[in-house]
Amino acid sequence: MTDSPDTPNPLTFGWEEWISLPALGLPAISAKIDTGARTSALHAYDIEVFGPSTAPKVRFSVHPIPGRNDLEIPCSALITDRREVTSSNGESELRYVITTALEVAGQSWPIEITLTDRSGMTNRMLLGRQALTDHISIVPTERHLQPELSHDVYHSARVRQAAPKRALRIAVMSREDNYSTRRLVEAGEARGHSVEVIDTTRCYMTINALAPEVHYDGQRLPRYDAVIPRIGASITPYGTAVIRQFETIGTYCINGSAGITASRDKLHAHQVLARHKIGMPTTAFAASPKDTSNLIGLVGGAPLIVKLLESTQGKGVVLAETTKAAESVISAFRGLRANFLVQHFIKEAAGEDVRCLVIGGKVVAAMKRTGADGDFRSNLHQGGQASIARITKPEREAAVRAAKAFGLNMAGVDLLRSDDGPKVLEVNSSPGFEGIERATGKDLVGKLYDEIEQRVRPGPVPRRKRPG
Numbered sequence: 001m002t003d004s005p006d007t008p009n010p011l012t013f014g015w016e017e018w019i020s021l022p023a024l025g026l027p028a029i030s031a032k033i034d035t036g037a038r039t040s041a042l043h044a045y046d047i048e049v050f051g052p053s054t055a056p057k058v059r060f061s062v063h064p065i066p067g068r069n070d071l072e073i074p075c076s077a078l079i080t081d082r083r084e085v086t087s088s089n090g091e092s093e094l095r096y097v098i099t100t101a102l103e104v105a106g107q108s109w110p111i112e113i114t115l116t117d118r119s120g121m122t123n124r125m126l127l128g129r130q131a132l133t134d135h136i137s138i139v140p141t142e143r144h145l146q147p148e149l150s151h152d153v154y155h156s157a158r159v160r161q162a163a164p165k166r167a168l169r170i171a172v173m174s175r176e177d178n179y180s181t182r183r184l185v186e187a188g189e190a191r192g193h194s195v196e197v198i199d200t201t202r203c204y205m206t207i208n209a210l211a212p213e214v215h216y217d218g219q220r221l222p223r224y225d226a227v228i229p230r231i232g233a234s235i236t237p238y239g240t241a242v243i244r245q246f247e248t249i250g251t252y253c254i255n256g257s258a259g260i261t262a263s264r265d266k267l268h269a270h271q272v273l274a275r276h277k278i279g280m281p282t283t284a285f286a287a288s289p290k291d292t293s294n295l296i297g298l299v300g301g302a303p304l305i306v307k308l309l310e311s312t313q314g315k316g317v318v319l320a321e322t323t324k325a326a327e328s329v330i331s332a333f334r335g336l337r338a339n340f341l342v343q344h345f346i347k348e349a350a351g352e353d354v355r356c357l358v359i360g361g362k363v364v365a366a367m368k369r370t371g372a373d374g375d376f377r378s379n380l381h382q383g384g385q386a387s388i389a390r391i392t393k394p395e396r397e398a399a400v401r402a403a404k405a406f407g408l409n410m411a412g413v414d415l416l417r418s419d420d421g422p423k424v425l426e427v428n429s430s431p432g433f434e435g436i437e438r439a440t441g442k443d444l445v446g447k448l449y450d451e452i453e454q455r456v457r458p459g460p461v462p463r464r465k466r467p468g
C-alpha cells in the first residue's frame with residue numbers, strides 16, 4: 001500500500017481550479033492559482049467587523065458567480081489577523097485575514113484568506129503559496145486538472161438549506177434592561193451571533209428616497225441581519241417609525257411596524273380581529289355621552305367591562321356589575337376625556353386567561369394566568385399566578401390566526417375561555433419571556449432565534465433564462 005490515511009493523494013493543480021469553502025457556504029468557486037502571492041485572497045464586499053473585541057468576527061458578501069451580482073452569499077468568520085498586503089498592481093492595503101477549510105477532490109485543509117473588495121478582480125479567488133501544501137504540484141500551462149464543480153449548486157434549494165449557520169448581527173430595539181432583553185442577548189450570543197441592544201428613542205433617521213439610513217450616537221447604524229423590536233407602549237409612534245425605516249432599508253424585522261401599531265391600539269386591534277373572524281368578546285365604543293345606554297345594550301347589558309384604551313397590565317380595566325355602575329363608570333371616564341371601550345363580561349372565564357406565545361406561526365408555549373382571589377383580572381402585575389396550560393385545538397388556531405392577522409412573527413396572544421370557544425382579548429407584539437419561560441421551563445428565546453436563523457438564510461436564486 002502506498003497511501004495511508006495520513007498521506008493524502010498528491011494533487012496536481014493547473015492555473016485555474018474549482019474549489020469549495022464549505023464553512024463559508026461557498027460550495028463552488030473558480031480560483032486562480034497565484035504562486036507569486038503568499039496568502040490567498042477572496043473577492044468580498046460589504047466587509048464589516050462585529051462581535052466582541054476579544055474575538056472579533058468579520059462578515060462580508062461574495063458573488064460566487066462572475067457577472068451574477070444578484071446572487072449574493074453572506075458569510076461570516078472569526079478574524080485571525082490583519083495584514084498589510086501588496087497586490088500585483090503594487091497597491092498596498094490593510095486586509096482582514098480569516099482561516100477556513102479549503103476542499104478539493106475530497107481532501108480538505110485549513111488555509112488563510114485575506115478579504116479584499118476589488119471590483120476589478122476577474123477571479124473570485126486567488127490561491128497563494130500558503131494554501132498550496134507540500135503535496136500539491138503545479139502545471140501552470142494547464143487548467144481544471146481537479147474535478148469540475150458547477151455553479152448550479154447556488155440555484156438548488158436543498159444545497160442552500162444545508163449551508164452552514166453563519167453568525168448574524170442582530171439589534172434588539174429596547175430601552176429596558178429587563179429579563180427579556182438580557183435573555184435575548186445571552187441566548188443570541190450563545191449561538192455565536194452578535195446581539196446589540198439599541199435604545200429606540202436614541203435612533204434618528206435620514207428619510208430620503210435613495211439612501212434611507214438609521215443613525216445612533218453620531219454614527220450610521222450597520223446593516224443588521226435582523227431586528228427584534230421591543231417597543232414600549234409609551235413610545236409606539238416613534239418606535240414604529242424607526243422599525244419602518246429598517247423595513248425600508250430591507251432589514252428583516254421579526255415584527256413589522258404596521259402590526260405593532262395596529263395591535264397596540266385596542267380599537268384598531270378589535271377591528272382587525274373582527275375582520276379576520278377571530279372570536280373576541282362583543283365590544284362597543286362611542287364618542288358621545290348620548291350613546292351610553294345604547295352602548296351598554298350592544299354588549300348585552302351589565303355586568304360588563306369598561307376598558308381604558310391605553311390600559312396595560314390590567315390597570316385600566318373595570319368590571320361594572322350593574323347598569324347603574326356601568327353608567328357612572330362611563331360618565332366618569334368621559335369626564336376625564338379618557339378613551340375607552342365597553343365589552344361583554346366573560347363571567348365563566350372566572351378570573352383566568354391563557355397566554356399563548358406564538359413564534360413563526362406556531363404556539364410554542366401556553367400558560368394559564370389565574371387572578372388573585374376575588375379579582376376578575378388575571379394579570380401577573382395584579383397578583384395573578386401563572387402555570388403551564390394545555391390548550392385545545394380551537395385555542396391554538398385562534399392564537400395562530402390572531403398573530404397572523406397582525407403579521408406578527410412573535411406575539412403573546414391572550415384569550416379567555418368562554419362557553420362558546422376562545423375569545424381573544426389582546427395581541428401583544430413585545431411579549432415578556434420571564435413569566436412564560438418560568439411557567440413552562442422551555443427555552444422560548446431559543447425558538448425565536450430558530451425562526452430568525454431560518455428567515456435570514458439566503459434562498460436559492462433562480463437560474464437566468466437563456467436568451468431566445
Ligand code: ADP
Pocket residue numbers: 281305307311312313314315316317343344345346347349351352353376377378379414416425426
Ligand atoms: P390589559 O391590557 O390592561 O392587561 P386586558 O384587556 O388584557 O387589559 O384585561 C386584563 C384582564 O382582565 C384580563 O387578563 C382578563 O383576566 C380580565 N378581562 C378583560 N376583559 C375581560 C372580559 N371581557 N371578560 C372577562 N374578563 C376580562
